[in-house]
Amino acid sequence: MKELVRQYLDKGISRRKLTTGLSAAGMTTVAAKAMAQALSSPTPQAVAAAPAGAVRDFKGTGGAVFTQQLKAAGVEYIFFNPSTADAPIYDSLVNEPAIQLIKGVQEGAVVAMADGYARATGKLGVAIVANVGLPNALTQVVNSWKDQIPILLAAASIAQDNVGREQFQEYEHIESMTQPITKWNWVAASSDTIAETTRRAIKYASTPPAAPVYLSIPENLLRLESSGQIYDHALFNVPMTIRPAKDDIERAARMLIEAKSPLMSFGDEVTLCKGEKEMVELADLLGLPAAGGTGALGFWSKPFPTRHPLFIGGVFRQMRFPENVDVHLNLGFKHGELAMAGAKQISIRRDPASLARGAPVDLPIVADIRLATIDLIEAVKSLATKERLKQIADDRLEKARAFTSEQAKLIARIGREHSDGGTAIRMERLGVELEQWLDKDAIYVCDVDSGKRMDPFMNFGGDDKRYIGTGPNILGWGMAAGLGVKLAFPNQQVLSVVGDGSFLFSGPQPLWSLARYEAPTTNIVLNNKSYNNERNRIWMTGGAQFKAGRDFTCYNGSPDVDYAAVAKAFGVDGEKVMEASQIKDALARARKANMDGKPYLLDVNIQRDGVGAASTWHPEYSIADKRARKV
Amino acid sequence: MLRSIVFTGLILAAAPAAAQQVQLPPGEGRDIIATACTQCHALNFPTSLREGPAGWRFHVEDMILRGAQIKNSEVETVVNYLASNFGPGVNIPPPATRVSLPEGEGKQLVEQRCSTCHELSRVGDARLARQDWDRVVAKMVSIGAPLTDDEAKTALTYLQKNFAPK
Numbered sequence: 001m002k003e004l005v006r007q008y009l010d011k012g013i014s015r016r017k018l019t020t021g022l023s024a025a026g027m028t029t030v031a032a033k034a035m036a037q038a039l040s041s042p043t044p045q046a047v048a049a050a051p052a053g054a055v056r057d058f059k060g061t062g063g064a065v066f067t068q069q070l071k072a073a074g075v076e077y078i079f080f081n082p083s084t085a086d087a088p089i090y091d092s093l094v095n096e097p098a099i100q101l102i103k104g105v106q107e108g109a110v111v112a113m114a115d116g117y118a119r120a121t122g123k124l125g126v127a128i129v130a131n132v133g134l135p136n137a138l139t140q141v142v143n144s145w146k147d148q149i150p151i152l153l154a155a156a157s158i159a160q161d162n163v164g165r166e167q168f169q170e171y172e173h174i175e176s177m178t179q180p181i182t183k184w185n186w187v188a189a190s191s192d193t194i195a196e197t198t199r200r201a202i203k204y205a206s207t208p209p210a211a212p213v214y215l216s217i218p219e220n221l222l223r224l225e226s227s228g229q230i231y232d233h234a235l236f237n238v239p240m241t242i243r244p245a246k247d248d249i250e251r252a253a254r255m256l257i258e259a260k261s262p263l264m265s266f267g268d269e270v271t272l273c274k275g276e277k278e279m280v281e282l283a284d285l286l287g288l289p290a291a292g293g294t295g296a297l298g299f300w301s302k303p304f305p306t307r308h309p310l311f312i313g314g315v316f317r318q319m320r321f322p323e324n325v326d327v328h329l330n331l332g333f334k335h336g337e338l339a340m341a342g343a344k345q346i347s348i349r350r351d352p353a354s355l356a357r358g359a360p361v362d363l364p365i366v367a368d369i370r371l372a373t374i375d376l377i378e379a380v381k382s383l384a385t386k387e388r389l390k391q392i393a394d395d396r397l398e399k400a401r402a403f404t405s406e407q408a409k410l411i412a413r414i415g416r417e418h419s420d421g422g423t424a425i426r427m428e429r430l431g432v433e434l435e436q437w438l439d440k441d442a443i444y445v446c447d448v449d450s451g452k453r454m455d456p457f458m459n460f461g462g463d464d465k466r467y468i469g470t471g472p473n474i475l476g477w478g479m480a481a482g483l484g485v486k487l488a489f490p491n492q493q494v495l496s497v498v499g500d501g502s503f504l505f506s507g508p509q510p511l512w513s514l515a516r517y518e519a520p521t522t523n524i525v526l527n528n529k530s531y532n533n534e535r536n537r538i539w540m541t542g543g544a545q546f547k548a549g550r551d552f553t554c555y556n557g558s559p560d561v562d563y564a565a566v567a568k569a570f571g572v573d574g575e576k577v578m579e580a581s582q583i584k585d586a587l588a589r590a591r592k593a594n595m596d597g598k599p600y601l602l603d604v605n606i607q608r609d610g611v612g613a614a615s616t617w618h619p620e621y622s623i624a625d626k627r628a629r630k631v
Numbered sequence: 632m633l634r635s636i637v638f639t640g641l642i643l644a645a646a647p648a649a650a651q652q653v654q655l656p657p658g659e660g661r662d663i664i665a666t667a668c669t670q671c672h673a674l675n676f677p678t679s680l681r682e683g684p685a686g687w688r689f690h691v692e693d694m695i696l697r698g699a700q701i702k703n704s705e706v707e708t709v710v711n712y713l714a715s716n717f718g719p720g721v722n723i724p725p726p727a728t729r730v731s732l733p734e735g736e737g738k739q740l741v742e743q744r745c746s747t748c749h750e751l752s753r754v755g756d757a758r759l760a761r762q763d764w765d766r767v768v769a770k771m772v773s774i775g776a777p778l779t780d781d782e783a784k785t786a787l788t789y790l791q792k793n794f795a796p797k
């Protein structure tokens with residue numbers, strides 16, 4: 001598919017050939033047509049017919065052409081860490097108030113800030129890094145790639161004449177290292193095509209299913225005075241809001257009405273299509289028990305209200321509730337399709353590539369999730385009387401409520417029973433306290449491993465808090481992503497939660513940006529002095545470390561890092577929270593700091609738990625001891 | 632079930648599969664476990680592992696917090712099943728290595744009580760700092776090691792004396 005698209009963009013094949021090819025690759029005709037349209041440049045007629053100002057001629061350096069095209073596409077923020085070669089880009093912004101620069105001092109943080117911003121808004125995140133810093137950026141690009149987040153990652157590459165001469169900091173084909181985790185990568189070929197190339201990059205990144213793309217612009221082209229045509233976003237943005245085929249939707253509606261034991265699963269495409277409200281309306285209309293993921297993969301946004309009586313937890317091949325599922329509707333969950341014995345499976349997905357990929361799907365539908373849900377609601381209403389629907393929904397809801405109200409009691413009991421962690425703080429206790437502390441419209445940014453145990457104690461979705469995590473859990477994302485989220489929603493409380501491991505993976509650098517830009521987020525480090533979940537995973541396979549009872553890899557407590565002191569070194573105030581009784585006051589101080597426009601960090605002394613948690617044994621090794629001379 | 636303490640996500644659960652599937656003996660609760668616990672991972676906790684009710688409860692509740700579909704009304708049944716079929720002293724495989732511990736007060740106690748869940752070699756191999764022995768013994772008791780308070784103290788003193796870091 002990628003190859004077809006490349007040929008098309010390079011004008012090697014016709015639009016008809018592209019559509020045929022895409023259909024052959026499994027796309028519906030409607031979807032293939034929409035994709036072809038999305039990829040094609042506007043026709044000369046469309047350009048001519050555009051309102052005045054929508055297309056305009058521009059003269060300036062290549063760098064200025066680039067930023068003017070970004071601005072015309074609605075880009076308001078550029079996250080960056082500069083080098084020398086990209087200076088023309090920043091020079092062009094000296095008198096350009098429409099674009100705000102946000103600096104990160106490590107490229108992973110730069111990408112994570114852009115990614116957090118893009119997840120929160122659905123808009124493109126733009127990150128510009130030094131070509132030599134590109135590998136630093138790539139770790140975090142994996143999060144964006146796996147979760148289909150639109151990111152334009154750009155760098156200035158070496159001047160064209162110098163390519164291949166082993167110049168300072170030159171390494172050849174640098175862009176190809178981005179290939180496995182970007183939808184496409186380009187090197188701008190001439191100064192006069194920078195505008196067009198930039199549009200292409202934006203469109204590739206933003207056209208659903210979205211993805212990171214990589215664009216490099218050679219240093220000499222950035223400096224060169226050039227001319228370009230700048231297009232407004234409307235002229236090259238095709239949002240892929242595809243309506244499903246009517247027949248398919250009617251069939252789905254009928255199946256869901258007639259089902260004896262239906263189930264709806266849901267995932268991140270609901271969020272990406274902004275279809276949360278409609279999803280809940282559909283579930284209510286039909287009394288559909290709603291199940292999400294058990295991990296974060298395909299489920300980093302928890303779009304269905306977790307407090308809703310129809311929300312039953314995770315989706316499994318064999319559900320224990322509801323029993324004997326006979327119709328399973330998957331709404332935008334990449335990993336929601338499961339081989340459920342005895343169930344007919346309907347899967348509505350925006351991304352055709354991962355639709356019907358592993359499990360049998362009886363009715364695959366490619367569509368915008370929100371539009372498909374609206375159509376499904378209409379179809380259901382047209383197929384049965386109000387009274388009948390109400391009866392069906394009430395029946396199903398009653399059964400679901402019997403289950404979910406018991407589960408809520410169970411979670412509450414676990415929270416109560418584990419509120420005392422002795423000398424350290426239990427995760428359960430912190431979860432319960434956070435639920436009380438967080439505003440109802442807060443945004444919870446989650447970059448943790450064993451910290452996911454806290455999730456059930458908090459409510460997300462609907463009128464409640466918003467959850468933003470990452471599917472693949474490439475850690476070191478959270479504090480920087482929190483800045484991107486706060487930038488997008490300055491009037492909402494933002495909490496970033498990271499583990500001690502995940503703090504160390506990003507390093508303290510995100511703190512620099514938090515302080516520099518006065519981003520009033522609260523940052524919690526769940527400090528259990530360990531890769532806690534990692535050790536549990538390793539020991540549970542019963543290997544040599546487990547047998548010997550010695551943890552060779554996961555203990556972090558030596559040196560015992562003082563994260564609050566680290567934060568202070570970066571100009572972010574913070575404190576250690578050692579015991580459960582201190583949580584409330586510490587959170588109140590965090591809130592106060594945020595209200596005063598300052599970020600805050602809480603280094604929370606969390607209990608290590610699970611297998612091998614008790615001892616602090618770790619292999620001692622001293623390089624100093626290897627010395628024969630005290631130098 | 633235990634292994635899953637571990638799993639971070641649907642797919643990640645496919646981490647290294649070291650062990651053979653654990654065979655579940657018949658009993659009330661078996662079918663719940665056979666369904667609820669195998670949706671995300673195989674039942675492959677180390678077959679030699681044994682814990683008491685409090686230990687098993689931690690793992691069961693941990694799984695529930697991570698999404699396992701075990702109902703409120705079933706928790707006790709599941710914990711009881713695990714503790715009686717995979718509890719201290721139940722059906723433990725013969726030790727792979729013979730361990731002889733140094734003489735001293737507490738030796739017998741450690742030999743008898745500390746080998747009911749795992750091999751004694753784990754005790755013999757460990758060389759832990761004082762406060763770590765404190766924590767380990769407290770943890771063993773909390774997950775079901777059959778020792779009274781006084782016995783635990785005796786065992787602790789013995790371990791701290793004989794198994795300090797070299």
Ligand SMILES: Cc1ncc(C[n+]2csc(CCOP(=O)(O)OP(=O)(O)O)c2C)c(N)n1
Nearest residue numbers: 449450474475499500501502530531532533
């Ligand atoms: C960038 C990155 N490196 C390595 C890993 C592998 N990994 C997964 S979890 C983990 C340990 C995380 O430790 P921490 O954040 O302290 O979590 P917890 O102790 O709560 O399990 C590691 C190393 C990863 N997910 N991401």
Ligand SMILES: [Mg+2]
Nearest residue numbers: 499500530532
């Ligand atoms: Mg940790």
